[in-house]
Amino acid sequence: MTEACGEARRIGEVMRRARVLQRRSQKEVAAALGCHQSKVSRLESGRGTEDIRVLRAVAQELGIPPGQLGLAAVPDVSAADFGAEDMRRRTFLAAGVVAFVSPADSVVARDELVQALLPGLDPAGTAAPLDTTVLRKRVGEARRLFHTCDYTALERMLPGLIADLRKAAQDARAMDAFSPLLATAYQTATSLLLKQRDQGTAWLAVGRAMAEAERSGDPLILASSVRVQAHVLARERHTAQAVALVRRTADQLTGSYDRRSPEYLAAVGLLLLRGATAAGGGGDRAATEEFLSKEREVARYVSLDRPDAWATFGPTNVALHEVSARVALGDVGLALRAAHPLMRRRIPVPERRAALWLEVARAYSRQGHLAEGYRALCVAETCAAQDVRRPAVRDLVAEMAARDRRRTLPGLHQLSRRLGVFA
Template identity: 75%
Template sequence: MANAHSEARRIGEEIRRARVLQGRSQTDVAAALGYHQSKLSRLEGGRGTEDIRVLRAVARELGIPPQRLGLAPAQDASATDPEADDMHRRTFLTASIAAIAAPNPPTTSHGHLVRALLPGPGPEGTGSPQDTADLYRRVGAALSLFHTCNYTELERTLPCLIADLRAASTGDRDAVSGLLATAYQTTTSLLLKQHDQGNAWLAVGRAMAEAERSGDPVVLASSVRVQAHVLVREKHTSEAVTLVRHTADQLTGSYDRRSPKYLAAVGLLLLRGMTAASIGGDRAATKEFLTEAKAVSQYVTLDRPDAWATFSPTNVALHELSALVAFGDAGLALQAARPLMRRHIPVPERRAALWVEAARAYSQQGRLADGYQALRIAETCAAQDIRRPDVRHLVADMAARDRRRTLPELHQFSRQLGVPA
């Protein structure tokens, strides 16, 4: 292990030396390669040097003999063929997902929704032919249900939607695979809200398989994002960071020439990496993901409940707040929350998240009354979101700490949620 670290540092120093001798900045070289500046910074620091394709690109750009970076001379098509590079990326992702961790078995049954994820006959669909445009509209409606925290209706909607997507006989199979992957992604997110990691593993496996079939980098990035979310829930934070980091490195850069949907997918992926890093206690990685997410947010604002992805500078600020709470920096978190509390946030899930994170920060400071008030405001934003296990556990913890019962309304709220202290 020590030898590997030493070799990585040596390679990083070779790259740095070649760049400096040419009088070029990290930003200049990274832009020429189509990467973010932080990617080159990591390489020069001895991180990420295991990606042979990236090292070959750096060697070509800086005129470094491949052997000095531990590479054999390029003799095959994969060194210069974009399609081969894309296949390398997909293969890496598939292998990573299969090898990172074995999922726990499903622990909760959701009837029709779970049957829709299993092989073989599942719940019945509408039985009527539907074109791609109608399927696209229905998937968008399901996403809107998630963004507005209407989880009960979403769970009723998804099985029939998945059945119709699986039965679709339209000629545009790539598009249908992308829509089906999105439906599975939404299912994964819903199951994670309910703390059903077992069935979430099943759903995200389906999402990744359909994303691969679609060949769409936006769909692939979104599927990797929910995969990382499942990994974080299973406490595999470092693996989640690695998965997000590798995927994002293939997609970042040239933001001024990307579509809003592409940028939103990349931005949300970076925010998921930021969440994973902060939960894992990695401040450096958290800062890197935050910097890159802010760069993406300069080019796109999708901040509506009916958008396919809700990514904007506001969403970045909300995730920065969550990271501060994860690190236990309650004072800084509340300082970051105050301007957001005065900002219009159109998406109910995001509005509720702001006040829940504020409640966590207040709780960290022992300000239980303020925390309770924040939770009641969150309830007005998204009543169903307050009843998910994460928030119910927070309320139960706050009530348990009020040993003298100076806040009877907090204890009543706890009983209403079914989690008395």
């Protein structure tokens, strides 16, 4: 299983790199192939790459040498030979030069996380104490690892944590205590998987999160689970569904802000933030402005910057999400204007600091200001080195390096090589 996952991810990375370097969107490539955009998205995330006919079509469309996808060099392969070619492809990918495969320990950690998320299984726990206090501290530590962008440690920690929480929740009398903690652990897993562009496993994780949130009956846990579900929907380009989900849930929770707890307000605020970014990514200006307006209203009553389930909400995070939404809408001038005050503001959560500078880099890149964009990338890397190594940022770096044809920014090309993307 580990080998197959590594092969599929490598193929997906090759496809993604070829598309980005040609400055083509997934939608454009999908139209050329005669399929839906979600098909291209799945291929780039390493799903569906066992279909050799599809691989050949992609290779031809993007100009990828067949050998880079483990395909035979001959253009026509009879149906009888597809099994043999598939075997050659797997052998090649397992033994060839794999520039984009994750380290072996990372792949093992991912497999363990997938196993922990599968329903009906009883994954091995850590033999740590299963009392509520200890498990709550461990869930808090998982959230801290996410907010500090220590994704490697988080991926190693989550399988054992989830297994222990599931074991503790088997006692019906303890379900009320452990369902909220399990939901938060699943939410954290979803967010991590989205960072790693593994939407397939993210769907599995968010399904578990929603089930535990509903079981808990806690509106704050439910709001947090809806938030990550909307994030998964938006990543799969189901923007309208994501916006409708956030709007429907927020309508049930908003109001009487002056009488709500800080945790309640932060949960509602973070849900609205997700609505704004989903709407911005889908080009829905009206919905984006609607959510931003509601966020500002909630932020008048609360400001939290703690690494827990409802943390990092307040005026600063509202402003940061406005930057992200403006970039997504293509209003890069407005985005940079909103970002400038944040650049001088103290942002205590590393993941949020990195997010700001990455959006600034994206905005400058869209303006054609590659030098300023590269400087923003450097700041982001000092904030959270692992965040800069995730697939979305690697795509940005590859695109910027490809546009610097005269190689006027040697540091940008060095960064590109460090990240394993080459212009």
